[in-house]
Amino acid sequence: MSADTDTVPILKITNLVKSFGPIRALRGVDFELRRGEIHALAGENGAGKSTLMNVIDGILAPDSGEIFLDGEPVTIKSSAMAQRLGIGFVHQEIALCPDVTVAENIFMSVTNTSRTPLMDYRGIERKSSEILSQLGEIDPAALVRSLSISQQQLVEIAKALTLDCRLLILDEPTAALTEREAQILFGIMRHLAARGISIIYISHRMVEIFENCDRVTVFRDGQYITTMNVADTTPGAVVSAMVGRVIDNLYPPKQAEHQKSDEVILDVRNLCEVRRFRDVSFQLRKGEILGLAGLIGAGRSEIVKGICRLEGQVSGDVFLHGRKLDLKNYGQSIAEGLVYLSEDRKGDGLFLDMAIAANVSALDVAQVAAGGIISERRETEQAERLGRSLNLKCGHVGQPVSALSGGNQQKVAIAKMLSVSPKVVFLDEPTRGVDVGAKAEIHRIVRDLANRGVGVIVISSELPELIGVCDRVLVVREGQITGEVTGIGMTEDRIMYLASIGEEQRQAS
Numbered sequence: 177m178s179a180d181t182d183t184v185p186i187l188k189i190t191n192l193v194k195s196f197g198p199i200r201a202l203r204g205v206d207f208e209l210r211r212g213e214i215h216a217l218a219g220e221n222g223a224g225k226s227t228l229m230n231v232i233d234g235i236l237a238p239d240s241g242e243i244f245l246d247g248e249p250v251t252i253k254s255s256a257m258a259q260r261l262g263i264g265f266v267h268q269e270i271a272l273c274p275d276v277t278v279a280e281n282i283f284m285s286v287t288n289t290s291r292t293p294l295m296d297y298r299g300i301e302r303k304s305s306e307i308l309s310q311l312g313e314i315d316p317a318a319l320v321r322s323l324s325i326s327q328q329q330l331v332e333i334a335k336a337l338t339l340d341c342r343l344l345i346l347d348e349p350t351a352a353l354t355e356r357e358a359q360i361l362f363g364i365m366r367h368l369a370a371r372g373i374s375i376i377y378i379s380h381r382m383v384e385i386f387e388n389c390d391r392v393t394v395f396r397d398g399q400y401i402t403t404m405n406v407a408d409t410t411p412g413a414v415v416s417a418m419v420g421r422v423i424d425n426l427y428p429p430k431q432a433e434h435q436k437s438d439e440v441i442l443d444v445r446n447l448c449e450v451r452r453f454r455d456v457s458f459q460l461r462k463g464e465i466l467g468l469a470g471l472i473g474a475g476r477s478e479i480v481k482g483i484c485r486l487e488g489q490v491s492g493d494v495f496l497h498g499r500k501l502d503l504k505n506y507g508q509s510i511a512e513g514l515v516y517l518s519e520d521r522k523g524d525g526l527f528l529d530m531a532i533a534a535n536v537s538a539l540d541v542a543q544v545a546a547g548g549i550i551s552e553r554r555e556t557e558q559a560e561r562l563g564r565s566l567n568l569k570c571g572h573v574g575q576p577v578s579a580l581s582g583g584n585q586q587k588v589a590i591a592k593m594l595s596v597s598p599k600v601v602f603l604d605e606p607t608r609g610v611d612v613g614a615k616a617e618i619h620r621i622v623r624d625l626a627n628r629g630v631g632v633i634v635i636s637s638e639l640p641e642l643i644g645v646c647d648r649v650l651v652v653r654e655g656q657i658t659g660e661v662t663g664i665g666m667t668e669d670r671i672m673y674l675a676s677i678g679e680e681q682r683q684a685s
């Protein structure tokens with residue numbers, strides 16, 4: 177390699193501008209990517225990260241600014257063209273076709289980049305099944321619909337890796353992955369980088385950036401702020417650059433001793449679901465935030481979905497404020513005030529193409545109706561009021577949810593939940609894909625709810641979050657509650673031990 181190719185960046189962006197109507201998503205940003213480096217792009221929700229990636233991938237045309245690949249100016253007109261130029265892109269949102277197989281999804285995404293008119297299907301098949309087995313033994317013949325969200329995310333990654341790219345963009349790839357899957361991905365990233373492939377890595381998790389990336393660039397409000405060598409900086413410095421202020425409290429204060437109450441809001445007794453969980457019993461007391469910890473697949477989401485009758489054939493009893501409920505479906509659950517915030521924002525959380533206001537009122541449109549028809553004015557008022565309380569950043573509430581950044585979409589999902597004045601909320605991964613500033617806000621909102629007497633149950637795969645937010649944590653393993661931690665007993669080690677010890681015992685016997 178000559179000195180020249182070493183110093184010319186593989187990708188260089190200068191003064192790039194992109195607006196969506198009045199929203200100035202990128203206000204003249206610069207960016208530079210070296211050959212074989214893993215370069216993190218950090219910034220709060222709405223900072224413009226995904227927008228820039230969509231420009232690089234030819235999905236969005238910039239208003240002005242220049243893109244250079246290997247020193248040559250280029251105009252990337254489409255994703256197909258980006259693919260031909262060797263750019264691979266794993267999008268922030270999963271966009272697979274659910275009703276066809278994993279292999280077919282991968283084939284559909286490949287455009288013919290060879291010089292012959294024929295596609296090398298054999299080659300693609302060999303390569304994709306090799307990659308899928310590396311990533312976590314996913315059957316290429318399985319229907320995408322049958323896969324978990326984390327497996328679907330792995331298929332998205334496999335799709336990009338099947339193409340021989342020289343520049344790989346990963347937009348929050350680990351938001352839906354388990355810790356183990358994420359580690360496999362990091363291994364693959366390092367392997368690719370060692371082969372000279374350049375990677376742009378977007379994540380809100382500082383640990384990931386600091387463990388895996390060479391440099392980090394920070395955007396704030398559509399502007400370029402800085403680029404730093406990871407080895408020469410600290411997570412605190414990156415976060416300050418992102419938010420332009422110091423975030424002192426990621427977690428609000430917990431329930432004080434004198435605030436503890438004996439009043440039981442929710443009492444769950446012997447809840448069972450044939451294949452998924454059994455004998456689940458616990459009480460949720462007034463003012464407390466109760467966490468559910470466990471490995472992915474342990475049954476945490478299934479349990480809370482069972483309580484709300486979202487899925488499964490559930491037996492056992494649920495008492496709300498001492499009264500036994502007889503729920504048959506989720507509609508009845510909402511009417512009683514038991515509301516579930518889905519971990520799958522896109523799948524069953526929100527209607528992305530619909531307006532923010534319509535999403536917020538979706539659980540109970542009667543509230544915003546007048547004389548039997550939906551009143552747009554009331555709907556708008558409700559969305560604006562809840563949006564304000566959550567500090568939602570949007571142009572106006574008539575915008576489609578798809579136009580919002582990930583963190584702001586999550587706030588819409590929370591507003592939707594709050595619109596029905598819930599008695600108990602089940603929050604499944606409430607801050608997934610949410611930036612640090614918004615995360616702190618969501619934690620504050622959750623604590624406010626508990627203080628106001630709403631029962632709060634939180635599921636999170638991020639242990640620091642569970643420990644930081646909850647007053648008490650139940651550990652679920654293989655569909656059963658196997659432990660409880662509170663106070664100073666709430667440590668990552670202790671929770672991990674309770675969440676996984678079952679397997680160790682089995683091996684021992």
Ligand SMILES: Nc1ncnc2c1ncn2[C@@H]1O[C@H](COP(=O)(O)OP(=O)(O)OP(=O)(O)O)[C@@H](O)[C@H]1O
Nearest residue numbers: 196201221222223224225226227579580581582583
């Ligand atoms: N199609 C669109 N129409 C209108 N506005 C948009 C559109 N796409 C993005 N925006 C706006 O552009 C800004 C930048 O959004 P972008 O998705 O790039 O943020 P991000 O940095 O990727 O955030 P996150 O971390 O939440 O994913 C936001 O204000 C967003 O609302």
Ligand SMILES: [Mg+2]
Nearest residue numbers: 225226268582
């Ligand atoms: Mg984004």
